[in-house]
Amino acid sequence: MSLLLRNALLLDVASGDHTEGDLRCEDGRIVESGPGLKAPQDARGIDLRGAHVMPGLIDAHVHVTASTADLGSLPSMSPSYLAAHSARLMGQMLERGFTTVRDASGADYGLADAQAEGLIRGPRLLFCGVELFLRKDAFLVPTLVTYWALEEEGMAFGLPEASWRKVDEVLEAGFAALERAASAGVRLVYGSDLLGGMHRHQSEELRLRARVQSPKVLRAATVNAAELVGMAGSIGTLTVGAHADLLVLDGDPTRDIGALAKPKNLRYVVQSGEVVSASA
Numbered sequence: 001m002s003l004l005l006r007n008a009l010l011l012d013v014a015s016g017d018h019t020e021g022d023l024r025c026e027d028g029r030i031v032e033s034g035p036g037l038k039a040p041q042d043a044r045g046i047d048l049r050g051a052h053v054m055p056g057l058i059d060a061h062v063h064v065t066a067s068t069a070d071l072g073s074l075p076s077m078s079p080s081y082l083a084a085h086s087a088r089l090m091g092q093m094l095e096r097g098f099t100t101v102r103d104a105s106g107a108d109y110g111l112a113d114a115q116a117e118g119l120i121r122g123p124r125l126l127f128c129g130v131e132l133f134l135r136k137d138a139f140l141v142p143t144l145v146t147y148w149a150l151e152e153e154g155m156a157f158g159l160p161e162a163s164w165r166k167v168d169e170v171l172e173a174g175f176a177a178l179e180r181a182a183s184a185g186v187r188l189v190y191g192s193d194l195l196g197g198m199h200r201h202q203s204e205e206l207r208l209r210a211r212v213q214s215p216k217v218l219r220a221a222t223v224n225a226a227e228l229v230g231m232a233g234s235i236g237t238l239t240v241g242a243h244a245d246l247l248v249l250d251g252d253p254t255r256d257i258g259a260l261a262k263p264k265n266l267r268y269v270v271q272s273g274e275v276v277s278a279s280a
């Protein structure tokens with residue numbers, strides 16, 4: 001099965017440059033890119049008329065089993081019930097443009113296998129083993145959106161008022177730390193770390209970080225994250241040979257992060273060379 005995207009602006013996230021051209025995907029990989037590509041007979045062709053194409057996003061800190069922020073209640077729930085919740089959360093992540101996520105605790109190979117075999121819709125799921133933790137020293141995965149969400153909605157989710165008053169201070173300290181790390185050249189990776197009903201803010205971390213590190217926030221959620229999980233060159237890039245996980249956007253995410261931070265602005269989400277989500 002071949003997918004040919006024509007007349008796109010292909011974003012090189014490492015340099016921030018766009019190239020006009022076509023991109024062809026086959027058997028789940030990017031196989032060709034350049035001007036005026038020829039499609040095989042059975043190919044699906046889509047004329048993008050100048051829309052932007054970038055690699056699918058990677059979130060390196062999620063908890064797909066955290067269907068509620070009340071983590072203490074999770075062990076008393078049936079594993080099959082929890083799996084159904086996880087499947088729904090993963091499907092929503094995919095619709096936001098996250099084609100790979102790293103679960104920091106909770107998920108296991110059962111969910112990862114179910115996704116890989118196509119039993120559930122969702123991002124490619126990596127779960128933390130010893131190998132990934134060993135690699136993490138050289139990277140920083142801040143998760144400002146957790147505090148932002150607590151500030152916005154913490155009271156409604158049962159956070160005591162005294163704690164809620166401290167959240168703003170923590171968030172400001174988080175911004176300052178991010179700024180220092182960015183100017184010191186630390187490799188920053190995208191993470192959201194949200195729980196329960198706050199999962200829907202997963203893309204807000206893009207907007208928050210753009211205040212400090214725009215447009216490098218795109219690297220944090222693509223090339224840097226790919227390095228962290230040991231998949232550099234294979235995800236988080238549009239290079240030939242990489243997994244064909246990509247996003248088609250109407251706006252330019254290097255100029256306006258809003259083009260990416262609102263799921264309705266994603267024209268298509270492509271996973272393994274197939275359109276898995278399309279906006280109306």
Ligand SMILES: [Zn+2]
Pocket residue numbers: 061062063104193
């Ligand atoms: Zn966490």
